Amino acid sequence: MDMNYKPNPDYLVEVNDLKMYFPVKTGFFKTIPLKAADGVSFAIRPGETLGLVGESGCGKTTVGRALIRLYKPTDGDIFFEGKRVEDKNIGALRKDMQMVFQDPYSSLNPRMTVEDIIGEPLDVHKLYTSRADRRDKILNLMELVGLNAEHATRYAHEFSGGQRQRIGIARALATEPKFIVCDEAVSALDVSIQAQVINMFEDLQNKLGVAYLFIAHDLLVVHHISHRIAVMYLGKMVETADADELNSNPIHPYTQSLLSAVPYPDPNVAKSRKRIILEGDVPSPLNMPSGCPFRTRCRFATEQCAQEMPPLTDRGNGHLTACWNR
C-alpha cells in the first residue's frame, strides 16, 4: 500500500496498483499465490462508464469484487471520492457503492419476496421513515427499472431472467449509489433482453448520474455502453482507451485479436476482415510466464518481453498500452 499516493479529486473511483492474490494449496504445507489481479490501476469519473473486458478467468470479477471490498485486496489502494477505502469506513461507503451480479438466478434469495429483496438495502441503512414510506420507495424503484408494481409480493422464481436482473438492478439502486459495479450483468441474458437491460443502464445513468464499472466479455456490448474501455489479460491491465478510440485503433496485440473476433453485421465487410487467431491456451495463473503474460501467444514477442513486464504508456489522448513492440 502506498500511503503517500495522492488521489485525483476529479475521479469518483480511483484504483492504484491493486493486487489480489488467493492462496492455493499445492502440497501439504505449500501454498502459492494465485495472482487474480496483479497491479491493476484505473479511474472512473462521476457519471462515467468504464468497460472492463477480457476472457474468462482473467480477473475481471476479482477486480470488481475487490473494488467493492467483497475481498480484502492483498495490496494497492482504492479511493472513493478521494477517500481511501478501508475496513473501518467501508460500512458508510456501502451506501454509495453497489453491485449488480452476473447470475440473475442465484443473486436473488429464493425465500424472499421482491419487495423484501429490493427493500433490504433500505432496511440495512434505515432509509425510510415508516412502512408506507418503505413501500413507496420500493414501488418507485420497481417502476424505475420497468417492473410491474403488482409483482411486489411475488417470489423471485416466478420471474424470467430479464425481470430478475431488473430486480437485482432495483436492489442496487435502492440506496441511490454514485457507483455501481456491473459484474457481467447482461451475460446470462439472451440477446433481446440484453439490449433492453443495457438501454436501461444507459437511461438510469442519464437520469441519476451513476458511474458504472461495466464488466463483460462481449466487446460489442461494452463498446455500446462504455465511455472508456480497459482490457485485462491474466490479471494485468494491457490497454485502456476511450471506447471509440480502442475500437478503431487498438494497439496491443491482445486487443487486436479480441476485436478481430467480434462478429460484424455486414457480410461483405466481415469477409474482408482478417481474423487474428491466438495460438495455444491461456497460461495457468498459478504458473504465469515471466515478463509480459501475453508473450506466449503474441505474434510480436521478443526477448525483452520475457524479461520485463511492459509498463502502461500513454500513446496520446489517454490511450494507454502495455507493450514493448507496438
Added chain:
Amino acid sequence: MADKYDADQMPKKNPLSLQIDLQKFEKATDEEKRQADVMSESTTFFRDGMRKLRKNPLAMFSIVVLVLIILTIIIAPVVVPYSYSDIITVNGKRDKTATNMAPFKYSKLEQQYIDEGGKVFPHIMGTDELGRDYFIRVIYGTRISLIVGVFASIIVLVIGVLYGSVSGYFGGKVDLVMMRIVDVIYSLPDLLMIILLSVVLNEVLKFDGNGVLARLGTNMISLFIVFGLLYWVGMARLVRGQILTIKKNEYVLAAQVSGAKSSRIIRKHILPNCISVIIISAALQIPSAIFTESFLSFISLGVKAPMPSLGSLASAARSGITTYTYKLIFPSLMIGLITLSFNLLGDGLRDAFDPKLRR
C-alpha cells in the same frame, strides 16, 4: 396497425411463397387469451412443500397415527380412573388379587362389585404384577418417551444450529477449531457418558419431594444433559455443510454489498434456505432419542420407578414373557409405532422439502 394484423383477414398466401400459410392459424378464443394474461398462482416454497407432503400417503398416515397417539396420551389420563403408580382400589379397598390380569378381565373383588351394581372401568391392557392398570402405565410411558424425544431434539436443534451456523459462516480458522472440537465430542462414547453422569448426578443432586425432575430421576436428567453435550454434533455438521454451500450464492454477496451485518445475513438469507434440511433432521432425531431412552430404560438406566417408560415396561415384562406375552407386546408396539411414524414423517418431509430432490 390493429386491422393489419386482424385475425379475420389474414393475407392470402402466395402459392410461390415459402412462408407459412397464415390462414391455417386458428383464432385464439377469449378463454385462451385470458389464460395468457394470468400468471401462475403465487406459491411459496412452504406451500409447495406442503402440497407434496399431502400427496404422500405414508407421511399423511404417520401424521394421523402421531396425532392419535398424542390425543390419547393427553385425554386418557383424564378419562381412565387409575393412577400409574397405585394399586387398583375397588370401592375404596385395595384389590390385591388384581395382579397379572389379561386384558378386559376383572378380578374377583371387581366382579363382585359389578354384580352389586357398581361400575368398574375395564383394564384395556390388563394389569401388571403389582396390580396396577397396565393401560395407564403404557400411556404414561408413551408420554415420557415422547417428551424425552421432543425435548432432546429441541436441545440438539438449538445447540447444533447455533454452533454449525457460526462455524460454517465464518469459516477459516474459526471453522477449523470448532470442527475439531466437534470431532473430539464425536469420539466420546455416549452410553458411557450417560452412565457416568447419572452416577455423579445421583450424588450431587439429592432430589426429594414430588417435582417433575425428582419423579423423572437423575438418569433422565443425565440423558438430557448428554443429549445437550454430545448429540448436537451431527446437527452442527449438517448445518455447517448446508451453510458452506449456501454462502457461496450470490445473494449472500449481494447482502454483504448492501452492508448487512453477519447476524442479519445468517438470519435472513442463510438459515431460511437450509431450514427444511434442519427440520427434517430434527424430525428424524426424535425417534432416535426415543429409541435411546427406551434402550436405556430397558437396561434400567432410564426413569426412576414407579414412573414408567416404554423401555422400562418392556424390560419388566421380559421376566414373564411366556405367561404374560401381552405385557411385552403393548409397550414394544408403542415404541415401534412412534419411531416408525416419525421416521416415515421425516422421510416424507425430506421428499417434500429437500431442494436436491425437487424436480
